Amino acid sequence: MRKIIVLLTCLLIIASPLLAADTIKLGAFFDLSGRASFIGTPTKLVAEMVVEKINSEGGINGKMLELEIGDTEANPAKAASIAKKFIYKDKVVAIVGPTLTDTGMNVKKIADQAKIPIVMTVGGDPVIMGGKFGSFEWIFKSPQRNGTAVERLLIYLKEKGMTKIALMTGTDGFGKDGARWVKKLAPQYGIELVAEESFGTRDTDMTAQLTKVKNQNPQAIVAWTTGPAGSIIAKNKVQLGIELPLFQCHGLPDPKYIELAGAASEGDRMPATKLMVANELPDSDPQKEVSLEFIKLYKEKGYDKQFPINTHSGYAWDAIMMIANAIKKVGTEPQALRKEIENTKNYIGISGTYNLTAEDHNGLGVDSMVIVQVKDGKFVMAE
Incomplete structure (x- = not known):
């Protein structure tokens, strides 16, 4: 009996790294509580949705994606702590998030010094600006620049x-x-x-x-x-x-805005991702098919019942897809992965068609956005 136990123990020890090798870990942290939880929580759901889709299609080169989830609580210090856990304990190959610009700035230096790629889902530009804002070599972001x-x-x-x-x-x-x-x-x-x-x-x-x-x-x-x-x-x-x-x-095209402002929102206009008016896009727009498919999957999951589609909805999808596409090509070695994300070209995402460069770690232009307005309590293309 003792020999059998020893043999099983040895097999488990041998198998553990092999099992671990079958997964690719990504860190994903968002405001799941705090002042931006109405953005962070559905962003987490979308992150899980896209990972499920990738894994259902065979994963990445036969390996399954695995998310390590964290709640930043709209707290820059908390975000920094989670980022360090992702990097030094969980050994993730890349990070997605956080939700707010201020928390992103508190993580920027950590990811850059650790040389771990991070694709942020924040609105502000300083996270991917250099000079007084610090190095952004390892920092990318999926939402349009301010x-x-x-x-x-x-x-x-x-x-x-x-x-x-x-x-x-x-x-x-x-x-x-x-x-x-x-x-x-x-x-x-x-x-x-x-x-x-x-x-x-x-x-x-x-x-x-x-x-x-x-x-x-x-x-x-x-x-x-x-x-x-x-x-x-x-x-x-x-x-x-x-x-x-x-x-x-561009941070406010969200049914929540209309809900909170009520009739006072009627006629208000703002820049938004094309996702907000996907049905109004011409068939010639390559984003139309991608956006409608995303909306279909999102609704099939039932997420729209609590978190209706908004301009933020595709940020985690695009961030994870750019990382996954890069891993498919070059694997998970940090420097090669960082470089491949930076070389993303013509990726048709939910928030636009991405063309990144060494100088531009976002890769979206003004043509990725439309102006929407509130009409009869709904967002439509502005006149």
Whole structure:
């Protein structure tokens, strides 16, 4: 009996690394609790959905993908701790997430120093900017850059003959990054910034800022924030009787925005991924088929009942697909994997067609975005 036990133990010891070798671990951390959980939780579900799809189709070169899940809790320190666990304990080959720009910035240096590729699902640009923002050699992101979304909105404003705008931004990293891009790019489109106000992302009243903005006689108000703050601005604007058009950022095309703002959201416009209006896309748009298939799978899972499709929905899908495509070609050796992700070309994703370079670790242009508006309580292509 003892010999049998010893033999079984030896077989288990031999088999353990072989079993481990049959899986490829990815770290995936999002706001599953905290102020951005309404984004982070469905992002996690999509991450699991795409991994299930990849594994059901045979995995990657015969190996199954495995996710190590973490909750950042909208806490930069927590995000840093989880990133270190992923890298040094779980031995992941790459990381996906987090949800917020500020938490992403707290992880940026960790991933870069550890030389582990990370494809972030944050909106702000500093995570993939160098100079004072630190090295981004190992950092990528799947959502459009703030700068790309700002430029798409400015193009639309120019087309509509709007030359004077007021800007309202959150005081977090995402809001500050948006303000930086608006001020940098607006002059290139002949647009003047006549007023600038800021607010805390947890503030519950923006009437003071809106009153100041109105007094400067802009032709439109541009707000750059995520979460409930955007809906509060919409409601406060209506309460004050301000009839100026309101433009939000690319982080707010979400049925939750309409739910929170109610009738006050009617007519509001904002840049968004094409996913939001997939049915309205021409058949010639290569994203239409991809987006409709994603929506079908998402609904089959039943996720839409609690988390309706929004502009964030495809971020984790695209991030994991770019990593998986790179692993298929070069395996999991860190430097080779990083380089292959950077060489991603013509990947038709949920959020756009990605063409990355050493200088651009996002790879999406203004043509990946559309302007949507709220009409009869739903998002449609803006007129």
